[in-house]
Amino acid sequence: DTAVSQTPKYLVTQMGNDKSIKCEQNLGHDTMYWYKQDSKKFLKIMFSYNNKELIINETVPNRFSPKSPDKAHLNLHINSLELGDSAVYFCASSPTGQGGSGGYTFGSGTRLTVV
Amino acid sequence: GENVEQHPSTLSVQEGDSAVIKCTYSDSASNYFPWYKQELGKRPQLIIDIRSNVGEKKDQRIAVTLNKTAKHFSLHITETQPEDSAVYFCAATSGGGADGLTFGKGTHLIIQP
Numbered sequence: 001d002t003a004v005s006q007t008p009k010y011l012v013t014q015m016g017n018d019k020s021i022k023c024e025q026n027l028g029h030d031t032m033y034w035y036k037q038d039s040k041k042f043l044k045i046m047f048s049y050n051n052k053e054l055i056i057n058e059t060v061p062n063r064f065s066p067k068s069p070d071k072a073h074l075n076l077h078i079n080s081l082e083l084g085d086s087a088v089y090f091c092a093s094s095p096t097g098q099g100g101s102g103g104y105t106f107g108s109g110t111r112l113t114v115v
Numbered sequence: 116g117e118n119v120e121q122h123p124s125t126l127s128v129q130e131g132d133s134a135v136i137k138c139t140y141s142d143s144a145s146n147y148f149p150w151y152k153q154e155l156g157k158r159p160q161l162i163i164d165i166r167s168n169v170g171e172k173k174d175q176r177i178a179v180t181l182n183k184t185a186k187h188f189s190l191h192i193t194e195t196q197p198e199d200s201a202v203y204f205c206a207a208t209s210g211g212g213a214d215g216l217t218f219g220k221g222t223h224l225i226i227q228p
Contacts, residue, residue, distance in 0.1 A: 033215045039130065041202055043159070045215040055214075058227060090158065092215075106158040 003027050006091045006107035012079055014115055020112045021076045023091030029103070030095060032074035034066060037088040037109070046089075049074055083115045088112070117142040119207050121219025129227050134195055136222045138205035139187040144205040148181060148188050149216065153202045162203075163190070192224075200226045 006023040014020050025032060031050040037043050047066045048055045054066065063079045078085060091107040118141040128134045140148075151159035165172045165179045165188065171180050172225040176195075181188040192199055202223050206216040 035215070043204060043218040043221075045217070046139050048215045058145075104161070106160075108158050 003090055004093055004107040006089075006110055008110060009108065010111050010113075012032075012113045012115065015081055015083060017081050018077070019112070020078070021089055021112075022089075023074050023076070025072055025091075025093040025105070027093055027103075027105060028095075029093035029105075030071065031093060032068070033092045033094075034076050035075070035090040035092060035106075036041050037090060038102055039087070043090070046076075046115060047074075065091045078112075083114050086112055086114045116138050117145055117207055117209070117217040118215050119219040120207060121205050121222060123133075123222060124220065125223045125225070127225040127227055128195055130195055130197060132195055134190075134192045134199070134224055136190045136203055136205070136224070137187060138189070138219050139185075140207040140217075141186065142207070142209060143186065144209040147208050148179070149206050150177075150179060150190050151204045151206065151218075153204065153221075155201075159204060195224075197226050197228060200224060 004025045033048045034046040035043050036046050046057055046060045049066055049068055065077045067075045088109045088111050090109050092104055094104040121138045126134055149164035150162050152162045153159045161176050163174050163179050165181050170181055176193045178191040202221045204221050205219040208214050209218050
């Protein structure tokens with residue numbers, strides 16, 4: 001069983017479109033995240049979310065919005081896609097309330113290409 | 116917020132030699148420091164981690180050391196093998212609330228046969 005699964009694996013779309021990436025975890029974790037990995041391989045957090053709060057990295061454009069229907073899912077919606085949004089997006093999850101206990105688990109990534 | 120610096124960006128070593136990757140962090144509240152290995156086209160995979168109450172941890176050929184006073188931590192790989200070739204990331208977090216990981220920019224480790 002895949003612990004953190006995200007779909008689709010590849011997404012090619014035109015500028016200006018709106019798209020979503022889905023993420024599901026079956027680890028029973030309380031917190032989920034979205035990370036962006038750019039062409040230089042730099043991994044940067046975009047959002048973290050648990051059932052109490054959403055923390056947004058201030059550098060993330062408001063065209064990006066996370067949606068969590070329940071604790072096991074955190075989807076990423078992107079409006080008005082731009083060329084610079086092309087990257088690999090990783091979903092991750094971790095337990096919380098344990099002060100840096102680790103347990104961060106990443107999904108397999110979605111390679112988004114905007115043309 | 117936290118800032119993690121990682122060096123070198125590329126490291127080439129002969130098979131069988133040791134490799135060392137170094138990271139520094141800025142937030143004294145950070146208390147968890149994982150290392151991830153990412154092979155081409157794959158997800159980051161945790162290879163070892165250390166918490167702030169420990170100075171050193173070892174797992175077979177891999178070890179991590181932490182100096183809280185200097186705010187730096189290092190990854191040591193001994194007896195390197197071709198399959199060790201990958202990009203390695205250090206990260207740090209204080210772990211409170213919904214904090215995620217702050218990553219270094221990665222080190223491309225190349226093992227020369």
